[in-house]
Amino acid sequence: MNQVELGKNNLGYYNCDKKIIYMVQQINFGNTPADREKAFMMLYKKAFPAVAKYVSKMGGSFDEAKDVFQDALVIFYEKTVNTPMVLHTGEQAYLLGIAKHLWSKRFREIILHSPGDIQADFIEEDELQFSQNKLMHYLETAGQKCMEILKAFYYDNLKLPAIAGRFGYVSERSATVQKYKCMEKVRETIKQQSLAYEDFVE
């Protein structure tokens, strides 16, 4: 049985006076989108019911529960892949904690922002958003392979052998060189885009 099938890797038990005090767990998201799908499926089944119940109790809708839970999953993923995180409470309680925090933050923002404030923010962000969307669209299409390599290195924090294998590089060295070539290419695209935006606003 591998770790992905389990969805998590139990690192050990702390035993005191024949009673288990807590279990130390570490979730494993694996190296591929298929591995992640299994892990997210497990987390959804395990933790979404508690979050949905909480949001419903607070007067929220199904869509709001879904939004809050999915944002909590993103935060959980980023924390897990960037720092080897040891949970003392189990991922269900951890995700519920993040979701509760996101829910109260969302609620506070609705109260604090009058409709006038929101409209002013939108107008200021409009032009910048247009420029960013154009850039993102370009990177998603013309620069997709590079973006996937950079995502694997910097966001998913995958190890070099896994990246070399996944993208078909003969050595870890070739994968590293490709990472920097991609960084150069994307950086140049952003530079050109920024210059074009400056021309546009001046």
Added chain:
Amino acid sequence: MRTSLNEIKLIDEHLFNQGDTGDKLLFNAMLIIDNGLADKIGLQKKTHAIIRQYSRKKLKAEIEAVHHKLFNEAGHRTFRQKIMSFFSKQ
């Protein structure tokens, strides 16, 4: 690795606070000598922000696909009913 790629590597190490004391001193010296280096650091920082934005978008799409399976495929009916029961009482 060619010079421009090495420079990207050094900027990355600077941004992520990696490398030993000698590397850091050398990089600080380069910052004084090379007038364009500060701009390149800013641009590389921006690139990392764009990579994070792109990656989050992709991750959210993967999570949404899992949600779609759970709330549309016949095999997950019990789970679906359990979730919907919380909202039918409202």
